[in-house]
Amino acid sequence: MRMGQAEQLHGQTARLDARFFSSYFGDDSSHKSSPRRHHGTSSFNDNDSKVRQPPPMAKVQSGATIDALMNFLEQQSGGKGTAPGYSFPHIPATGNLTIGGVLAINGHGTAIPVLGEDICTSYGSLSNRILAFTAVVTDPDGATPDRYAIREFNRGEGDDRAFLAHLGRAFLLDATLEVIDNYNMRCQSFVDISPNVLFQAPTPESSNGHESLMTFLQTTGRAEVLWYPLSDKAWLKVWTVTKSKPHTSTAVKLPYNYPFSHNMSKFQGLFLKTVIHLWPSLTPRFSPHVY
């Protein structure tokens, strides 16, 4: 297990299917109106008195994957961040999920606002980035209530609320999502903090040097813990928005930088599946060795 620090500079080489995407990254005010936001809150706020320019946004078909969308966004010109293109404040961990599937369950990554972070955006979930979408719907009050039709919705118009996290009770064709300038993140791994310490109850002292998850979240806003089942071992990853590469970090331009964790061969997967299926009682003895 490599425990060095890695700065995530999302780059891309993948070929993209242009049918999935269209984007509006300019300052063209003719596009759909922007929700008004408070910086650093997780929801749109209609009481904000300042009317802002429309934010950069991308329209994506619901069958596109997170990986494809992130690759597309990073390839766009015009972003003013420290990394090329555009991004989101956070995204789900896995890239082969579809946009339709992620929006259905109100998918998210890990990020809460922290003092000093100069990403001016609302955080929330990916559904909170929706500015508009197209859905297949019926109109019970219309002339043909039994017929399905394609309808476009704008965020804030009313009926849209039922679709933002619909748990599979709707069918979205595409969504227009607000994006932000791309940025660099430093990822640090910690494997020497026991779950007891990591998950200790928050106390007033927690932010004073304790190695609790709360302390890390308060400091950087982004953390993930893999707690190996039936063991006292945990792998904590902490991300910090960082303008330039710390000299101790390794620059990476692609996702999936932990091969031991991300690249299990088909044979290994099948082997583990078979063992778990045939001898589930081995799980407690197997789990500690995964670490």
Ligand SMILES: Cc1cc2nc3c(=O)[nH]c(=O)nc-3n(C[C@H](O)[C@H](O)[C@H](O)COP(=O)(O)OP(=O)(O)OC[C@H]3O[C@@H](n4cnc5c(N)ncnc54)[C@H](O)[C@@H]3O)c2cc1C
């Ligand atoms: C390994 C792994 C890691 C994960 N990590 C995260 C994470 O970090 N953060 C997070 O938030 N979630 C995470 N998830 C959960 C994941 O976001 C959800 O399970 C998501 O719904 C899966 O999307 P999918 O494309 O596989 O859709 P499916 O599993 O095929 O479908 C999920 C639901 O979405 C609906 N749906 C799919 N497409 C559409 C559409 N076009 N219109 C309407 N409804 C649609 C389906 O009807 C179904 O109800 C993870 C899941 C896995 C397997």
